[in-house]
Amino acid sequence: MKLGIVYNKDKALAIKELEKLKKWLALNKIDYIILGQKVPKNEKICAVVTLGGDGTMLKASRMLVPYKIPILGVNLGSLGFLAETNPKEMYAAIKNIIAGKFTIKERAVLAVKIENKNRTINELAINDCIAHSGTNGRIVTVKAYLNEKFLGDYIGDGLIVATPTGSTAYSLAANGPIVHPHLDVLVLTPICPHTLSQRPFIMPASKSILKLIVNSDAKEKPVIYIDGQIKHELEVDDKIIISLFSEPLYLIKNKKHNYFSVLRTKLNWGKRG
DSSP states (O other): OEEEEEEOTTOHHHHHHHHHHHHHHHHTTOOEEEOOSSOOTTOOEEEEEEEEOHHHHHHHHHHHGGGTOOEEEEESSSOOSSOOBOHHHHHHHHHHHHTTOOOEEEEOOEEEEEEOSSOEEEEEESSEEEEEOOSSOOOEEEEEEETTEEEEEEEESEEEEEOTGGGGTHHHHTTOOOOOTTSOEEEEEEESOSSTTOOOEEEEOTTOOEEEEEEOOSSSOOEEEETTTEEEEOOTTOEEEEEEOSSOEEEEOOTTOOHHHHHHHHHTTTOOO
16 A cells, blocks of 8 residues: 655745655555556555645645545645644654544535536535636626525625635635534525525535536626636536535544644634734
């Protein structure tokens, strides 16, 4: 079994930590593979270590979720919501991984399908799927259906569909609620809605299928963003189908951290001034 490594090639510190890690792995006779855009066929990978931050974790997670490979996120900046292990803690964590002494926590993943009669695009989202007006500054109308029942028209800059993991990302910035990652729900958060009565909506995740249809009278096409990293322009007759993916994201738990300590640290809870 091999250890997989994904690192942020644009971050000098990630490259530096990678070289240190490679020497340590060789010294401890641990086989490893550096992963690119996909997992090579017939490679048996016991776990993947990511070097970077939450952005690196998101990219790696979308790639690894279908393979059910657990991920240890090593944060090279401030404490992350996903990448919660620091470089000093990494080596002991890897020893535990090789010895099979680690705990897994699961996070929900979105399956996103954009389709019309001429095309079908499939994506996975760890944090969120965002239907947005783009950069034109014009409003869009997002028609939302839950299990084929009309939910409502969201008129404004767009609509965020977030997992509990993504509730602390863009959704939080748009005044959405913080949702504990163990809850089986999704969050719909309107972006700058053109009505005071439209507020974030928490819906059941399991056995729920959400359909969105985005209408805009602007010349520039509205867009879909996946985790803030992938962008697709929408055609007039596109339908966006969102549901839970069949497999969750498997994260290797850092026993020195817990969800509430991360919230307190990242959001400065209890601090004044």
